[in-house]
Amino acid sequence: MTTLQQRPTSPDEQLDRLPVRAPRALLTAVERPDESPRLRAGVVVASVVAMLAVGFWGLDRGSMWLDETATYTVVTRPVHQILAVLDHIDLVHGAYYLLMHVWMLPGGGEVWMRVPSVLAMGVAAAATAGLGTRLAGARTGLVAGLLFAGWPLVSYYAQEGRSYALVTGAVLAATYCLVRALSGGRRRWWWGYGLAIVVATTLNELAVLALTAHAVTVLLSRVGWRVWRWWAVAVLVCGALMVRVTLLSLEQADQVAHTAAIGRSTFVVLQGKFLGTSPWVLTLALGLVVLGVAAELRRWRHHEGGALAAVALPLLLVPVAALLAVSLVHPLFEVRYVLFCVAGLPLLAARGVEVLAALAARATSRTAVGWAVAGLLVAAVSLAQLPDLRHERTVGSRSQDFAGAAAVLRAQAQPGDAVIFLPMSFRLGALAYPEGFAQVDDVALQKTAVRAANLRGTARKPADVRAAMLERDRIWVFGTVNLRVKSTDKAGTNQMAVLDEHFVQERRNVVRGVEVDLYVRKDG
Structure with missing residues (x-):
């Protein structure tokens, strides 16, 4: 499926390449003759539509809870009063509050306040589908986008009047831009990557954890020093823009003083948030993820690809591990801080679905059978998650009414x-x-x-x-x-x-x- 570019054999060929292109093997797009650009675009559109449908479904729960009331009561104040608040508390959310102040200027209540989160998750679904399509084909991309849209943790924060959905959208957009840049794309993809990372860290500085996953992806891509240089420039620009805010926010560190120390309950909560409460989801989704990882590692071992694993596995594991490590010294771990990591699950599960769908298609010599198997598996996961999705649209899903x-x-x-x-x-x-x-x-x-x-x-x-x-x-x-x-x-x-x-x-x-x-x- 995924191929590796070889180093050009002549100086003329090297000079023809853009300076941002790596001289060694890169993640490249899967090219299949039966997948037209229109089909690939349709995959992204379908994923966005599904995410928006899930996000707007039951958006009016009838009440705000404590964190949402903080957003609402701050963003409805004049700008000078918002800035005064940030001198004392919530500086980490300052950019989000100012953005939401502009959003709320026409008026509107708690439902209107949640709309940007729905739209941001639409961007995240588009990026997830785009990653799956580019690295493993259109069917994988569609399954990944649909699974992402119906994932309970994604749905939960798509309906929250807080910054975490916006951070997720920005991080996943950055991840897609990074993959395009590593695939020998034009310089604009590096600019897009840098911009998306700056947006994510501006909305919440802990989005910097995504850079740890991206560093592993760049390493696994076996790129040359020129590509590392462009990635480092993006990171340095992000750091230079965020250093002052980070230092000032450290003065408000008492805001996270309530965070519990790492213990067994931390991992129980992490598993419950990422995989939901249904034992069927735990069994089915994890089975598909394991199958997808095994298929990717097999292709990697035989030098046939493995590009999706090089993106999804670091995204799923590395930021979580980094935050857990930090929390051993200073308790800071909250699932919402690494919300963007959840995209690794639908990507890997979609790869597992693709394995089963491809087997069914080959066994019957009918492509349509493969698509039908993929559809059935998506439906099975979605039905298992439906009780959690329904619960999230009630006041009982939040801490306070x-x-x-x-x-x-x-x-x-x-x-x-x-x-x-x-x-x-x-x-x-x-x-x-x-x-x-x-x-x-x-x-x-x-x-x-x-x-x-x-x-x-x-x-x-x-x-x-x-x-x-x-x-x-x-x-x-x-x-x-x-x-x-x-x-x-x-x-x-x-x-x-x-x-x-x-x-x-x-x-x-x-x-x-x-x-x-x-x-x-x-x-x-």
């Missing part, structure tokens, strides 16, 4: 009631759904989030909060389920002490991830 909790408060609160938030970060629910809090007073708030240039405002002194609480007969508590307060949360500990001493719980309402309780004075 702030809209539902705000609705409870709107229906039951009375004018003059007080409200406190445990923890303070849950005040984001009030900022995102202010209509639910119109009748209550936030007695612990000193400065609003806008005035404080942060996400949750600043609290009054404990003594002042205590006095304000004791002036009220009814206090609503908007907090985590079972009102768990960390021992390090001195403000929350103080407020719970006042409630335990002077109030009694009269009403308890629990929605997804949020508890809304009414406390009344014991002597009222």
Whole structure:
């Protein structure tokens, strides 16, 4: 399938080549006589359409959760207020917030906020299909694109109002540009690669992990020093542009202080996120991936190809391994930081599908049979993943249902009631759904989030909060389920002490991830 270019045998032939072309073997496109340019373009289009259909399906879950409320409440502020926030928190998301501010200027709510993520995953699906088509043929490309579109982890972040889908789209676009550049493409592919990497790292600096996978791909491609020079230039430009932001963001490292240390649960979560919860998916998808890897390694060993493995395996494994290694020293591992790695799974699974489809076609001497087998396997994987996809379109798929909790408060609160938030970060629910809090007073708030240039405002002194609480007969508590307060949360500990001493719980309402309780004075 994939062939290797040989070093030109004459000086004239070398001079005819562009300087960005490598003097040794490169990843080259699979050329099949029955695959026209129109077919290859159709594969990409079909993959994008499938991704957009999955992404827009059920985009309105009915509520935002904590991270999405952070996006919404920041990007709807004026630019100077966004910049003020970035001085204190979330600098790593600064470019995304400014981009989303422009997107939200015409207006629109939480559904409109999620649309860029859907579109970005459309770009990612196009790149995945393009990689599969170029490195293993149109059928592999189509299967890879369709599997990517229906992969639960991809679908989940396609419907998130956060930066991770955009980072994935940029990284996979960069990967496609890199493959074209390594295939002896024109200089524009190196420019495209550099631009895409800069976009990805600007949206989230941890996208730099993708460069570790790309370095392995370049190494496996057995290219000459000229190609390494172009790749190094792209990396250096990216580094030069990001160094200041990276240094400044280190001052906000406490934002990831909650990240758990590496343990067995880390790998359980990683497996669940990447492969979903269905045992059928685990069995079928992993079986196809193993078959695809075996086929690629066999071709590599016999010098017949293996180009897809040289791209997909490093993309799947290397950034994850790098982040895990870093997290052994400083806990930082979150699956969303290496979301783009998931594209390696549908690419390798598609290669496994291609092996089975090709066997069926040869056994029956009918090309159509091969396509039918591929279609059946894609349908089998998709049906196994369907329960996860349906669940993702409900409020139960996220950590909090702030809209539902705000609705409870709107229906039951009375004018003059007080409200406190445990923890303070849950005040984001009030900022995102202010209509639910119109009748209550936030007695612990000193400065609003806008005035404080942060996400949750600043609290009054404990003594002042205590006095304000004791002036009220009814206090609503908007907090985590079972009102768990960390021992390090001195403000929350103080407020719970006042409630335990002077109030009694009269009403308890629990929605997804949020508890809304009414406390009344014991002597009222």
